[in-house]
Amino acid sequence: xxxxxxxxxxxxxxxxxxxxxxxxxxxxxxxxxxxxxxxxxxxxxxxxxxxxxxxxxxxxxxxxxxxxxxxxxxxxxxxxxxxxxxxxxxxxxxxxxxxxxxxxxxxxxxxxxxxxxxxxxxxxxxxxxxxxxxxxxxxxxxxxxxxxxxxxxxxxxxxxxxxxxxxxxxxxxxxxxxxxxxxxxxxxxxxxxxxxxxxxxxxxxxxxxxxxxxxxxxxxxxxxxxxxxxxxxxxxxxxxxxxxxxxxxxxxxxxxxxxxxxxxxxxxxxxxxxxxxxxxxxxxxxxxxxxxxxxxxxxxxxxxxxxxxxxxxxxx
Ligand code: SF4
Ligand code: SF4
Numbered sequence: 001x002x003x004x005x006x007x008x009x010x011x012x013x014x015x016x017x018x019x020x021x022x023x024x025x026x027x028x029x030x031x032x033x034x035x036x037x038x039x040x041x042x043x044x045x046x047x048x049x050x051x052x053x054x055x056x057x058x059x060x061x062x063x064x065x066x067x068x069x070x071x072x073x074x075x076x077x078x079x080x081x082x083x084x085x086x087x088x089x090x091x092x093x094x095x096x097x098x099x100x101x102x103x104x105x106x107x108x109x110x111x112x113x114x115x116x117x118x119x120x121x122x123x124x125x126x127x128x129x130x131x132x133x134x135x136x137x138x139x140x141x142x143x144x145x146x147x148x149x150x151x152x153x154x155x156x157x158x159x160x161x162x163x164x165x166x167x168x169x170x171x172x173x174x175x176x177x178x179x180x181x182x183x184x185x186x187x188x189x190x191x192x193x194x195x196x197x198x199x200x201x202x203x204x205x206x207x208x209x210x211x212x213x214x215x216x217x218x219x220x221x222x223x224x225x226x227x228x229x230x231x232x233x234x235x236x237x238x239x240x241x242x243x244x245x246x247x248x249x250x251x252x253x254x255x256x257x258x259x260x261x262x263x264x265x266x267x268x269x270x271x272x273x274x275x276x277x278x279x280x281x282x283x284x285x286x287x288x289x290x291x292x293x294x295x296x297x298x299x300x301x302x303x304x305x306x307x308x309x310x311x312x313x314x315x316x
Contacts (some may be wrong), residue, residue, distance in 0.1 A: 005053040005243040007054075009057070009059070011033065012248070013059050015060050016089060016124050020111075020121065023058055033066060037248065040250065041266065044266045051077060051080045054082050056083065061085070062091065072098060075098060075101045075103060082105070088130035088133065089124070105144075105146065106137075111151050111153075113127065113159035139170075148163070152178065153180040153190075154195060157203060160177070164213060164221060165213075177222070186316065210224065211224065244275060251264070254278050257295075263275055
């Protein structure tokens with residue numbers, strides 16, 4: 001398969017309750033992949049000789065009944081890299097050894113650094129337990145088995161330094177900061193209290209002191225400044241940025257920005273051909289590309305900086 005990464009959704013279930021969450025508004029809310037579909041999917045990956053990278057996110061993968069089957073099957077395939085995103089609640093050094101195979105990388109998303117940061121934003125998660133488990137995992141399995149992502153908002157900005165310092169103390173080098181996103185009808189009510197204005201003096205000072213700390217400590221934090229490409233550019237201008245998505249029912253869409261357009265199902269023998277056809281048509285036609293990408297859910301925001309999710313997928 002041509003693509004360097006495929007994104008797989010194993011579950012829409014989650015053990016946390018975040019006010020910013022759109023997963024629970026998804027048409028497949030609280031559902032997960034079946035054992036039969038999972039087995040079909042792993043065979044399909046083998047049959048297509050896909051050996052690059054698989055990213056697992058959406059819902060909480062550690063609640064999925066079949067995550068261990070999936071990891072077990074996939075890690076038998078040499079060189080295939082697996083990235084799994086978790087909220088950290090069930091992440092611990094007591095997970096089975098093969099969950100920390102060298103080809104697997106765990107991403108832990110933090111919505112703040114102390115419990116106060118999470119008030120009214122994320123319920124059912126003890127942030128000190130999560131931090132403690134991250135430190136224990138890094139110590140037991142080595143810091144390279146994980147990466148961290150801090151969803152920055154106005155309230156947790158004051159703890160950004162503590163987050164970066166925590167990563168540094170635990171030797172975790174793969175560290176991200178992502179600005180919180182607001183979605184129309186889901187969490188736009190949080191915008192006023194949590195939106196970060198990167199131009200205000202307070203945010204600028206915090207970020208520049210963290211940048212100084214990072215350069216002193218030889219740390220690279222990705223996303224500290226907004227690094228989005230200029231809007232006239234699309235994924236087609238950058239190598240390897242298109243990630244098809246396979247949903248729990250095997251339906252497949254071409255890229256994360258157009259998740260609303262289902263191309264087919266992995267059970268159909270021509271689904272890869274259909275995807276390649278879309279790729280080559282868009283790749284050679286700049287105008288078609290711009291039209292396709294003008295509806296990108298990852299980029300398109302209204303004048304109030306609010307993202308809109310497709311009504312075909314989300315009950316908004
Ligand atoms: S951890 Fe993620 S999936 Fe779970 S409720 Fe929060 S935002 Fe939603
Ligand atoms: S729609 Fe968005 S994610 Fe998809 S190819 Fe275009 S820019 Fe990339």
